[in-house]
Amino acid sequence: MELSIQREDQRNRRDWMRGVGAAVLGTLLARGAGAARRARQVVVDPQQAMNLKSVYVYSFCRFVAWPAAAFDRPDAPLVIGVFGDDKMRDTLAEIAARRQAQGRSLEIKKLASPDDGTPCHLVMITADVAADKRQAMLKRLKGTAVLIVTEATGAGQEGAHVNFFLENATVKFEINVPAAQASQLRIDPQLTALKVAKLLGADAAARVN
Amino acid sequence: MGAATRTMLAWITAAAMLVSRLCGGAVAQDALLDAEAPASTAPAAPNASDLESLLDAADQDVSQLSRVSVGQAPALETEVSTVTRQESTVGKTPAAVFVITNEMIQRSGVRNIPDALRMAPGVEVARVDANKWAISIRGFNNQFANKLLVQIDGRTVYTPTFGGVFWDVQDVLLEDVDRIEVIRGPGATVWGANAVNGVINILTKSSRETQGMFGEAGGGTEERAYGSLRYGGRISRDATYRIWGKWFDRDQGFDPAGAADDWRSGRGGYRVDWDASCCDLVTVQGDAYRGSAGGRNAYTSLAPLSPAPPFFFRDVDERTDLAGFNNLLRWTHELGEDSDWTAQTYYDRTERTLNELMLRENRDTVDFDFQHRFRLAEIHGIIWGFGYRNTRDQFINPADLTPIGFLPPSRADDLFSYFVQDEITLRDEFLFLTGGAKFQHNDYTGFELQPTVRLLCTPTDRQSIWAAVSRAVRTPTRTDDDVSLTLSPAAFAPFPPPAGPLAPVFPRILGNRDVDSEEVVAYEIGMRAQMTERFSWDLALFLNDYRSLRTAVPGPLTVDPTVPAYYANQIIAGTGTGITYGFEPALNYRATDRWTLSGAYTFLRMDVDVDTENSPRNRVYVQSSHDLGNDWEFDLMGRYVDNVPGQGVPAYLMMDARLAWYPTDVCELYVVGRNLLDSAHPEFSGNPFLGTMATEVQREVYGGFALRY
Numbered sequence: 001m002e003l004s005i006q007r008e009d010q011r012n013r014r015d016w017m018r019g020v021g022a023a024v025l026g027t028l029l030a031r032g033a034g035a036a037r038r039a040r041q042v043v044v045d046p047q048q049a050m051n052l053k054s055v056y057v058y059s060f061c062r063f064v065a066w067p068a069a070a071f072d073r074p075d076a077p078l079v080i081g082v083f084g085d086d087k088m089r090d091t092l093a094e095i096a097a098r099r100q101a102q103g104r105s106l107e108i109k110k111l112a113s114p115d116d117g118t119p120c121h122l123v124m125i126t127a128d129v130a131a132d133k134r135q136a137m138l139k140r141l142k143g144t145a146v147l148i149v150t151e152a153t154g155a156g157q158e159g160a161h162v163n164f165f166l167e168n169a170t171v172k173f174e175i176n177v178p179a180a181q182a183s184q185l186r187i188d189p190q191l192t193a194l195k196v197a198k199l200l201g202a203d204a205a206a207r208v209n
Numbered sequence: 210m211g212a213a214t215r216t217m218l219a220w221i222t223a224a225a226m227l228v229s230r231l232c233g234g235a236v237a238q239d240a241l242l243d244a245e246a247p248a249s250t251a252p253a254a255p256n257a258s259d260l261e262s263l264l265d266a267a268d269q270d271v272s273q274l275s276r277v278s279v280g281q282a283p284a285l286e287t288e289v290s291t292v293t294r295q296e297s298t299v300g301k302t303p304a305a306v307f308v309i310t311n312e313m314i315q316r317s318g319v320r321n322i323p324d325a326l327r328m329a330p331g332v333e334v335a336r337v338d339a340n341k342w343a344i345s346i347r348g349f350n351n352q353f354a355n356k357l358l359v360q361i362d363g364r365t366v367y368t369p370t371f372g373g374v375f376w377d378v379q380d381v382l383l384e385d386v387d388r389i390e391v392i393r394g395p396g397a398t399v400w401g402a403n404a405v406n407g408v409i410n411i412l413t414k415s416s417r418e419t420q421g422m423f424g425e426a427g428g429g430t431e432e433r434a435y436g437s438l439r440y441g442g443r444i445s446r447d448a449t450y451r452i453w454g455k456w457f458d459r460d461q462g463f464d465p466a467g468a469a470d471d472w473r474s475g476r477g478g479y480r481v482d483w484d485a486s487c488c489d490l491v492t493v494q495g496d497a498y499r500g501s502a503g504g505r506n507a508y509t510s511l512a513p514l515s516p517a518p519p520f521f522f523r524d525v526d527e528r529t530d531l532a533g534f535n536n537l538l539r540w541t542h543e544l545g546e547d548s549d550w551t552a553q554t555y556y557d558r559t560e561r562t563l564n565e566l567m568l569r570e571n572r573d574t575v576d577f578d579f580q581h582r583f584r585l586a587e588i589h590g591i592i593w594g595f596g597y598r599n600t601r602d603q604f605i606n607p608a609d610l611t612p613i614g615f616l617p618p619s620r621a622d623d624l625f626s627y628f629v630q631d632e633i634t635l636r637d638e639f640l641f642l643t644g645g646a647k648f649q650h651n652d653y654t655g656f657e658l659q660p661t662v663r664l665l666c667t668p669t670d671r672q673s674i675w676a677a678v679s680r681a682v683r684t685p686t687r688t689d690d691d692v693s694l695t696l697s698p699a700a701f702a703p704f705p706p707p708a709g710p711l712a713p714v715f716p717r718i719l720g721n722r723d724v725d726s727e728e729v730v731a732y733e734i735g736m737r738a739q740m741t742e743r744f745s746w747d748l749a750l751f752l753n754d755y756r757s758l759r760t761a762v763p764g765p766l767t768v769d770p771t772v773p774a775y776y777a778n779q780i781i782a783g784t785g786t787g788i789t790y791g792f793e794p795a796l797n798y799r800a801t802d803r804w805t806l807s808g809a810y811t812f813l814r815m816d817v818d819v820d821t822e823n824s825p826r827n828r829v830y831v832q833s834s835h836d837l838g839n840d841w842e843f844d845l846m847g848r849y850v851d852n853v854p855g856q857g858v859p860a861y862l863m864m865d866a867r868l869a870w871y872p873t874d875v876c877e878l879y880v881v882g883r884n885l886l887d888s889a890h891p892e893f894s895g896n897p898f899l900g901t902m903a904t905e906v907q908r909e910v911y912g913g914f915a916l917r918y
Contacts, residue, residue: 044280047258052274058267059271
């Protein structure tokens with residue numbers, strides 16, 4: 001009688017320890033759904049980040065091929081519309097004064113609202129724009145030959161062609177490959193091959209050429 | 210080996226293998242990312258502050274842009290709000306300020322606020338025993354140091370009983386601390402009396418930033434066990450909350466004759482932050498605690514306890530019961546750009562019971578504070594405000610023979626204050642002149658004025674120089690005014706004279722209602738610079754001129770024939786004067802992207818006729834923070850503290866270390882070793898007033914885990 005009770009105790013203890021072991025293991029291996037591991041706090045200089053993003057926008061102007069119908073004349077300017085932050089617009093205007101892209105001069109225009117129909121080749125929606133306004137603009141420009149650049153979490157999935165994000169004081173961006181294809185925009189491999197470019201889309205592994 | 214043990218080992222081995230696989234994967238991925246970078250012969254990455262150099266790099270080879278870092282000059286841009294009661298940065302603050310960030314607290318592995326304060330230059334932290342500390346800034350340190358203003362989220366935590374802080378009841382969930390702002394010097398005359406030598410402001414994060422679950426548990430040789438839990442959630446689109454709880458049990462310190470200063474405490478709290486409208490922010494927070502702290506005391510007894518010496522005092526293992534709670538409401542309303550007002554009110558209750566001494570202190574505090582800031586004529590940034598505080602206490606000692614008492618045993622005090630400060634932009638982005646004053650009316654000394662003048666020069670956004678002259682006062686406390694403290698007899702005299710049997714002569718310290726506030730005029734100058742992306746430094750120099758410092762002058766000898774005993778009365782007075790001066794450099798060097806070194810040195814000289822060298826002349830602190838791979842952190846901290854002649858404490862050199870591992874996104878495992886170089890060392894001696902006996906700080910190791918979902 002005593003012996004069987006002992007064995008039963010041992011079995012119970014074993015089961016209990018198995019349970020605890022499984023719980024501990026489960027906790028250790030669990031990955032929080034998007035939960036931030038306490039990230040090393042790197043403080044980002046906003047002016048520097050804006051400078052770099054603006055130079056990337058300039059690079060997009062150089063390395064994206066628009067369909068021929070997008071330009072009236074061979075020397076028509078490449079129009080960049082900025083919806084949102086004026087500081088970004090000023091930085092882009094500085095670049096427009098100093099550089100050209102693909103043999104065309106750069107023109108910076110301010111977009112007042114999501115319905116502003118000023119014809120643009122590239123639209124930059126800055127981070128301070130509210131989500132609903134951004135989505136309204138994305139919806140209006142969907143499928144048109146306008147390269148949409150954003151800097152909001154998740155905007156790449158919403159349909160923006162290029163979406164900036166920050167990782168540890170480095171400016172990176174997502175490229176929505178299917179959206180670019182749908183808008184008849186060809187993005188040069190020099191951009192898609194960049195270390196900081198993250199490709200989104202059904203066949204993200206395939207390069208757009 | 211039993212079957213259960215075998216199963217356990219199998220689980221542990223499987224867990225270790227799985228976890229190392231995951232880690233290994235992560236490390237390999239990181240290595241690949243690094244390998245993509247061009248070889249060492251490539252030119253340096255362009256500087257993102259210079260648009261032209263970025264454009265040139267982009268024209269040459271667009272892949273150069275991917276090597277550009279947009280990290281900031283962290284030193285001068287660190288947020289500070291205590292000096293001017295509004296959000297500012299270190300670089301724009303004309304005061305000796307040091308910010309202890311949440312990351313610094315986490316990396317150092319400290320488990321309480323006094324240990325976290327050791328990282329700041331200029332702050333003297335000396336542990337008296339396992340639950341009592343002597344903390345001060347720029348001198349005058351002792352367990353009842355009274356020249357420092359300490360606040361937690363805007364709630365003042367110094368006690369009007371003696372003007373200092375009971376550190377055994379100040380505790381927050383360190384995980385949720387946003388930053389601790391340490392200001393040396395009367396840098397915050399906007400906050401009022403007691404900010405004589407400095408201000409320490411502990412700010413916790415908004416509940417918006419502490420969403421999700423946090424849990425931790427651990428234990429060790431001195432930290433017997435501890436655990437914390439926090440949950441943050443959303444009430445609506447605009448309101449968030451968090452509730453939290455923590456508990457710990459700490460072992461006693463070391464004394465050759467045995468120690469009894471173990472300490473345990475449990476605390477819980479909540480915080481709600483509500484974006485009531487586009488321009489209104491309301492915060493409600495509070496916490497409650499209960500704890501028990503031990504200690505060894507030598508209490509003076511007014512009646513002889515034994516026929517053999519020592520007749521009149523007893524060694525007691527005291528047990529102090531601690532309890533209290535507080536609630537705070539703060540409402541900020543934005544009126545426009547650079548213009549807003551804030552109203553704040555809180556209620557604080559503390560209860561302290563010394564069981565062996567049979568003395569109990571209850572204190573209720575109600576405070577109301579209002580401030581309004583706005584811009585006038587473009588160059589004036591004005592902030593003004595007023596406040597009211599009522600504090601009521603009750604000292605209960607049923608046993609008539611306790612050596613300490615307050616007369617009256619219960620007192621309510623009102624404090625009215627108003628302040629105004631103007632920051633004048635003498636030259637845009639270059640020169641700023643700040644002038645301000647705090648006016649106070651208190652029940653001890655009436656009207657007090659604390660003015661300040663500061664000048665700030667910012668030649669570039671990476672450099673700043675400042676200078677300040679300020680006057681600050683320390684208003685009297687219950688101890689200064691109303692105390693009756695009897696110390697053990699120094700001599701014996703015949704009673705009745707000239708030939709009666711010997712009766713003890715007790716020294717007795719008596720409060721004085723006419724005593725003035727202590728006063729300081731502080732002259733300060735400082736400079737700070739972010740020399741390169743990686744290196745920043747900060748230097749502050751000061752000279753403090755003190756007047757009306759607390760002394761005790763001999764009074765009349767009184768007799769109590771019923772005991773019988775003589776009392777050699779010492780009346781508290783304010784006749785001390787003196788000068789203190791010193792300098793405090795600090796530097797921070799980010800040697801590589803994964804390794805940061807920081808250090809601080811404090812030099813202090815005191816030429817004061819009342820304080821018997823209770824502060825060390827030299828102190829050094831260095832810290833090395835290393836990120837090993839993607840998942841490991843290693844921190845090493847070293848401290849040197851010069852000897853404290855007035856306390857008989859020799860110089861000591863100490864080292865702490867922390868090793869942490871993040872096996873997954875949500876889990877952290879760590880082990881911390883403190884005071885590694887010596888098995889035990891003293892930092893301060895006990896105080897003679899309550900006969901507290903100090904214990905030594907022991908070498909300790911503790912480890913734990915933390916989960917963040």
